[in-house]
């Protein structure tokens with residue numbers, strides 16, 4: 721075992737006044753109070769804290785903002801998803817649950833009888849959208865997950881996701 725060099729560091733001695741925390745409490749209060757009065761200034765230009773008056777003023781999201789998922793539709797209103805499981809396989813948060821069923825139409829092999837996304841567990845990575853071979857799932861709804869008191873309300877099922885959906889213009893993945 722090699723030599724170990726130990727460096728002793730002297731403890732900073734505190735006075736009784738410092739140990740009481742009173743000076744630091746007063747310093748913190750003075751900062752808070754100065755912010756409070758500065759932001760009461762009727763001249764808004766002089767304020768340093770800006771409050772967005774939501775919901776009257778809505779924040780504009782960037783063009784590539786990823787919002788709630790939506791399931792795209794075919795021309796006849798059916799779900800575009802063919803239950804290939806690519807999205808649920810790639811999902812790093814394991815929050816997509818799909819059950820596949822046989823479709824009556826022989827040109828469509830499968831469709832999702834169950835398609836549920838746990839939106840609270842989702843980490844909004846967008847991999848499901850990238851993995852989908854037929855433009856069946858998108859994250860461009862521009863909407864947040866709505867606030868809820870119940871955990872179950874974060875489970876978005878197929879019909880709810882289809883309500884957020886719309887017609888896809890993509891050609892691949894069967895008929896439009």
Ligand code: SF4
Pocket residue numbers: 807810811812813814815816837841842843844845846847848849
């Ligand atoms: S965005 Fe990412 S975490 Fe969310 S469902 Fe898609 S793959 Fe999963």
Ligand code: SF4
Pocket residue numbers: 800801802803804805806807808818848851852853854855856857
């Ligand atoms: S990757 Fe697309 S087609 Fe495949 S299960 Fe997911 S949403 Fe459906």
